[in-house]
Amino acid sequence: xxxxxxxxxxxxxxxxxxxxxxxxxxxxxxxxxxxxxxxxxxxxxxxxxxxxxxxxxxxxxxxxxxxxxxxxxxxxxxxxxxxxxxxxxxxxxxxxxxxxxxxxxxxxxxxxxxxxxxxxxxxxxxxxxxxxxxxx
Amino acid sequence: xxxxxxxxxxxxxxxxxxxxxxxxxxxxxxxxxxxxxxxxxxxxxxxxxxxxxxxxxxxxxxxxxxxxxxxxxxxxxxxxxxxxxxxxxxxxxxxxxxxxxxxxxxxxxxxxxxxxxxxxxxxxxxxxxxxxxxxx
Amino acid sequence: xxxxxxxxxxxxxxxxxxxxxxxxxxxxxxxxxxxxxxxxxxxxxxxxxxxxxxxxxxxxxxxxxxxxxxxxxxxxxxxxxxxxxxxxxxxxxxxxxxxxxxxxxxxxxxxxxxxxxxxxxxxxxxxxxxxxxxxx
Amino acid sequence: xxxxxxxxxxxxxxxxxxxxxxxxxxxxxxxxxxxxxxxxxxxxxxxxxxxxxxxxxxxxxxxxxxxxxxxxxxxxxxxxxxxxxxxxxxxxxxxxxxxxxxxxxxxxxxxxxxxxxxxxxxxxxxxxxxxxxxxx
Amino acid sequence: xxxxxxxxxxxxxxxxxxxxxxxxxxxxxxxxxxxxxxxxxxxxxxxxxxxxxxxxxxxxxxxxxxxxxxxxxxxxxxxxxxxxxxxxxxxxxxxxxxxxxxxxxxxxxxxxxxxxxxxxxxxxxxxxxxxxxxxx
Amino acid sequence: xxxxxxxxxxxxxxxxxxxxxxxxxxxxxxxxxxxxxxxxxxxxxxxxxxxxxxxxxxxxxxxxxxxxxxxxxxxxxxxxxxxxxxxxxxxxxxxxxxxxxxxxxxxxxxxxxxxxxxxxxxxxxxxxxxxxxxxx
Numbered sequence: 001x002x003x004x005x006x007x008x009x010x011x012x013x014x015x016x017x018x019x020x021x022x023x024x025x026x027x028x029x030x031x032x033x034x035x036x037x038x039x040x041x042x043x044x045x046x047x048x049x050x051x052x053x054x055x056x057x058x059x060x061x062x063x064x065x066x067x068x069x070x071x072x073x074x075x076x077x078x079x080x081x082x083x084x085x086x087x088x089x090x091x092x093x094x095x096x097x098x099x100x101x102x103x104x105x106x107x108x109x110x111x112x113x114x115x116x117x118x119x120x121x122x123x124x125x126x127x128x129x130x131x132x133x134x135x136x
Numbered sequence: 137x138x139x140x141x142x143x144x145x146x147x148x149x150x151x152x153x154x155x156x157x158x159x160x161x162x163x164x165x166x167x168x169x170x171x172x173x174x175x176x177x178x179x180x181x182x183x184x185x186x187x188x189x190x191x192x193x194x195x196x197x198x199x200x201x202x203x204x205x206x207x208x209x210x211x212x213x214x215x216x217x218x219x220x221x222x223x224x225x226x227x228x229x230x231x232x233x234x235x236x237x238x239x240x241x242x243x244x245x246x247x248x249x250x251x252x253x254x255x256x257x258x259x260x261x262x263x264x265x266x267x268x269x270x271x272x
Numbered sequence: 273x274x275x276x277x278x279x280x281x282x283x284x285x286x287x288x289x290x291x292x293x294x295x296x297x298x299x300x301x302x303x304x305x306x307x308x309x310x311x312x313x314x315x316x317x318x319x320x321x322x323x324x325x326x327x328x329x330x331x332x333x334x335x336x337x338x339x340x341x342x343x344x345x346x347x348x349x350x351x352x353x354x355x356x357x358x359x360x361x362x363x364x365x366x367x368x369x370x371x372x373x374x375x376x377x378x379x380x381x382x383x384x385x386x387x388x389x390x391x392x393x394x395x396x397x398x399x400x401x402x403x404x405x406x407x408x
Numbered sequence: 409x410x411x412x413x414x415x416x417x418x419x420x421x422x423x424x425x426x427x428x429x430x431x432x433x434x435x436x437x438x439x440x441x442x443x444x445x446x447x448x449x450x451x452x453x454x455x456x457x458x459x460x461x462x463x464x465x466x467x468x469x470x471x472x473x474x475x476x477x478x479x480x481x482x483x484x485x486x487x488x489x490x491x492x493x494x495x496x497x498x499x500x501x502x503x504x505x506x507x508x509x510x511x512x513x514x515x516x517x518x519x520x521x522x523x524x525x526x527x528x529x530x531x532x533x534x535x536x537x538x539x540x541x542x543x544x
Numbered sequence: 545x546x547x548x549x550x551x552x553x554x555x556x557x558x559x560x561x562x563x564x565x566x567x568x569x570x571x572x573x574x575x576x577x578x579x580x581x582x583x584x585x586x587x588x589x590x591x592x593x594x595x596x597x598x599x600x601x602x603x604x605x606x607x608x609x610x611x612x613x614x615x616x617x618x619x620x621x622x623x624x625x626x627x628x629x630x631x632x633x634x635x636x637x638x639x640x641x642x643x644x645x646x647x648x649x650x651x652x653x654x655x656x657x658x659x660x661x662x663x664x665x666x667x668x669x670x671x672x673x674x675x676x677x678x679x680x
Numbered sequence: 681x682x683x684x685x686x687x688x689x690x691x692x693x694x695x696x697x698x699x700x701x702x703x704x705x706x707x708x709x710x711x712x713x714x715x716x717x718x719x720x721x722x723x724x725x726x727x728x729x730x731x732x733x734x735x736x737x738x739x740x741x742x743x744x745x746x747x748x749x750x751x752x753x754x755x756x757x758x759x760x761x762x763x764x765x766x767x768x769x770x771x772x773x774x775x776x777x778x779x780x781x782x783x784x785x786x787x788x789x790x791x792x793x794x795x796x797x798x799x800x801x802x803x804x805x806x807x808x809x810x811x812x813x814x815x816x
Contacts, residue, residue: 003507006538012806014694014721014763019193030194032201033761040761041694041721043806047538057427058438059505064537065440081713081720083694097195099139126692126723129200130142130183148398150286150313150355155465166466168473169353176353177286177313179398217305217312219286233467235411262284262315265472266414266455275643278674291737302738304745319674329563330574331641336673337576369739371683401744402686402727420670422558422585422627441625448625449558449585451670489577489584491558534556534587547779550810591810601699602710603777608809609712 004051004120005061009071011080014041015096039083042125044101046075048109049134051118062117074108098125102133110135140187140256141197145207147216150177151232175219178261180237182211184245185270187254198253210244234261238269246271276323276392277333281343283352286313287368311355314397316373318347320381321406323390334389346380370397374405382407412459412528413469417479419488422449423504447491450533452509454483456517457542459526470525482516506533510541518543548595548664549605553615555624558585559640583627586669588645590619592653593678595662606661618652642669646677654679684731684800685741689751691760694721695776719763722805724781726755728789729814731798742797754788778805782813790815 017034018027027035034040048071052061082088084096090104102123110119120134153170154163163171170176184207188197218224220232226240238259246255256270289306290299299307306312320343324333354360356368362376374395382391392406425442426435435443442448456479460469490496492504498512510531518527528542561578562571571579578584592615596605626632628640634648646667654663664678697714698707707715714720728751732741762768764776770784782803790799800814 001511002544003511004540005507006540008536008538010806012720012722014719017195021193030199036761036763036767038763038766039694039719039721040692040763041719041723042692043721043723049540054505054507054511057429059425059503059508061507063438081716083716083718083720086718087716095195097190099141099190099197100195103137103139103190126690128144130144132140132142136138146398148312148314150311153467157465166471172353172355172359174355174358175286175311175313176284176355177311177315178284179313179315217308219308219310219312222310223308231467233462235413235462235469236467239409239411239462263282264416266416268412268414268457272410273647274680275647276676277643278676280672280674289739293737302743321676326641326643326647329565331561331639331644333643335574367739369734371685371734371741372739375681375683375734400688402688404684404686408682418670420584420586422583444625444627444631446627446630447558447583447585448556448627449583449587450556451587489580491580491582491584494582495580534554545783546816547783548812549779550812552808552810598777598779598783601701603697603775603780605779607710 001053002051002118003054003061004049004118005064005067006047006049007064007067007071009046009048009068009076010043011046011076011082012041012043013079013082013084014039015084015091016040017095017097019095039085044079045124046071046105047122049120049122050113051120052116070109070112074112075105078108098123098129098131099133101125102131106133106135137189138187138254139190139197140185140254141200141203142183142185143200143203143207145182145184145204145212146179147182147212147218148177148179149215149218149220150175151220151227152176153231153233155231175221180215181260182207182241183258185256185258186249187256188252206245206248210248211241214244234259234265234267235269237261238267242269242271273325274323274390275326275333276321276390277336277339278319278321279336279339279343281318281320281340281348282315283318283348283354284313284315285351285354285356286311287356287363288312289367289369291367311357316351317396318343318377319394321392321394322385323392324388342381342384346384347377350380370395370401370403371405373397374403378405378407409461410459410526411462411469412457412526413472413475414455414457415472415475415479417454417456417476417484418451419454419484419490420449420451421487421490421492422447423492423499424448425503425505427503447493452487453532454479454513455530457528457530458521459528460524478517478520482520483513486516506531506537506539507541509533510539514541514543545597546595546662547598547605548593548662549608549611550591550593551608551611551615553590553592553612553620554587555590555620555626556585556587557623557626557628558583559628559635560584561639561641563639583629588623589668590615590649591666593664593666594657595664596660614653614656618656619649622652642667642673642675643677645669646675650677650679681733682731682798683734683741684729684798685744685747686727686729687744687747687751689726689728689748689756690723691726691756691762692721692723693759693762693764694719695764695771696720697775697777699775719765724759725804726751726785727802729800729802730793731800732796750789750792754792755785758788778803778809778811779813781805782811786813786815 017031106121153167289303378393425439561575650665697711786801
């Protein structure tokens with residue numbers, strides 16, 4: 001019997017979308033305003049979903065205080081109030097699209113999370129654009 | 137490795153629920169206020185979920201500008217500020233319940249979308265009533 | 273000492289915006305898609321704000337059960353699942369814009385509400401369009 | 409061809425998290441403020457998702473009026489404005505964590521719902537903590 | 545020139561509404577389910593609005609870190625995960641209706657806040673019931 | 681008789697908070713993470729409230745298509761996907777706090793809007809931080 005629990009978090013960051021292998025004209029054509037060399041930014045809303053069995057002693061799948069702390073240490077401290085392109089190791093060589101940010105967050109948390117749990121990440125870049133990844 | 141991306145949109149439409157094979161009394165019993173012959177209406181909120189691999193050159197599953205344009209051309213232009221029963225081909229013979237609207241939108245977009253993508257539609261008719269279809 | 277309390281409600285209705293004194297071309301120019309002769313519709317979200325003194329015996333400004341019932345009887349039963357243009361007395365001669373609907377709701381509730389209370393109505397026609405009226 | 413429909417509901421309840429097999433110090437260590445012997449409370453937001461085929465006569469998977477009534481009778485009347493630990497049979501011996509509440513609601517509705525339908529429950533305890541169970 | 549800034553916060557608490565001067569029958573008639581002697585609870589959402597001039601050196605009306613800390617110390621630590629009737633001084637003799645909680649929060653913060661600022665409190669008890677007080 | 685109408689919009693931008701008259705230590709002490717020299721960013725949500733009389737011919741206070749276009753031309757085109765500090769005239773010398781952004785937007789729209797209307801701007805920098813200005 002498996003149940004899913006979710007903890008929400010958020011971080012505010014600047015980024016620029018572009019491919020350094022392309023010239024400015026092609027980057028503008030593909031990424032439009034998102035290719036502004038001076039960056040723009042978002043309030044990213046994060047949902048971390050953990051699936052597992054209920055511990056009969058606590059009634060918890062996972063202690064939410066532990067999950068909250070893990071998200072703070074591994075994700076918020078790393079990305080909040082940062083320039084994703086300039087301030088982070090993860091996006092030095094990787095285009096910080098919502099898809100790639102979601103995949104990177106999943107990879108970071110997957111390593112830290114007990115392997116008995118399934119993990120799904122949902123990331124809202126704006127109210128209209130959302131990404132989900134579950135390790136498939 | 138597969139990731140899901142979502143674009144949100146919306147359209148405002150009038151509709152009436154009824155089955156022309158039934159008399160008014162049975163339609164009232166089944167559809168209640170939704171059988172008002174003069175129609176009522178909703179703000180429909182639409183989520184279009186596309187699942188596929190991340191393109192390593194762009195970092196995108198699909199270009200959101202293209203998806204946004206596809207939704208505008210195929211769904212918003214067709215249904216926004218329309219009477220679903222009177223103004224659309226799709227619901228001339230089909231009862232425009234949230235379930236059927238969701239299924240119709242999935243069918244329209246499935247034809248236009250590259251077959252390498254999986255597609256899921258989520259449609260909110262009201263804040264309390266939601267429908268999802270993924271082609272199962 | 274005056275405090276404000278709010279009760280939320282909602283109704284789903286069809287409407288058409290047009291001025292019968294104008295021809296179709298002018299109505300189209302002014303009201304655009306909202307002038308569809310077959311109607312379109314919305315989920316209207318209503319906030320009824322009542323301002324007054326706290327009753328020391330109950331700790332209430334007004335009993336929310338009474339306010340909820342008043343909104344149901346006077347507003348929801350009148351407008352929910354209706355065609356505002358065809359099914360209601362209020363909009364037989366009055367263009368059912370969000371402004372006019374808000375004003376009409378304020379007028380209806382003002383008559384029924386004890387005069388010791390101040391009244392403000394907030395009406396959301398869509399997530400992006402909102403109207404407020406407080407009797408000024 | 410299977411489609412999912414959702415009806416939302418809510419209930420407001422008090423609860424306390426603790427394990428009677430542990431002493432107060434261990435309960436405080438595990439459950440923190442949630443172990444307040446005088447209880448605290450939440451606005452629980454519930455989503456009931458039912459998956460099945462569209463009935464060709466109605467265009468419905470399930471009549472939302474029936475599902476709304478089932479949720480009212482079985483869940484809202486049982487838990488709304490209650491102390492989950494003291495006022496309910498279900499949590500006399502079971503710790504009322506969000507996980508256990510979600511599982512209990514699924515079990516109650518599963519028994520009442522036609523077996524041709526799949527059932528998923530989503531429960532928001534706070535805006536930041538959510539649980540989902542689908543009978544896996 | 546005066547501008548308003550708002551900081552949001554929240555607390556989860558149990559309460560019971562009743563007037564000890566009345567018998568149970570009258571309390572039931574007035575407060576209904578809210579008079580459950582075993583308590584029920586809510587997620588209270590709080591907005592603290594401070595109005596003043598923009599400091600030309602910082603561009604702030606008030607430092608949000610200070611306002612956030614003030615709300616945490618004075619309101620969240622006092623009311624979060626508490627039974628308002630049993631665990632707080634403020635509601636030992638005062639019925640913890642949304643109106644009275646809003647007024648009490650305004651009074652607590654008014655004393656701590658620099659008198660050059662205007663203060664308004666908005667408190668959501670549920671999504672449908674909201675209260676506002678600004679010291680009028 | 682005066683009624684208020686609101687149009688919502690949004691823009692995504694990068695910014696950095698600091699006072700060039702101060703050294704880095706003082707800027708860090710006052711602005712914390714917001715003083716990141718590489719910038720961070722937000723999804724700004726904008727509400728433009730216009731108050732005036734209802735035009736008896738249209739039933740509108742102001743044509744929402746005109747207001748939407750004004751916001752697009754004057755605000756979205758100017759600030760969306762921009763670095764407020766580097767890409768805009770308005771914040772070359774002015775610290776782009778939420779308060780100052782709100783004031784600047786009010787000033788820009790006040791000049792363009794017919795003087796018969798009252799104007800109020802509400803700006804959400806994050807879900808927890810909001811600013812309002814109405815020209816007082």
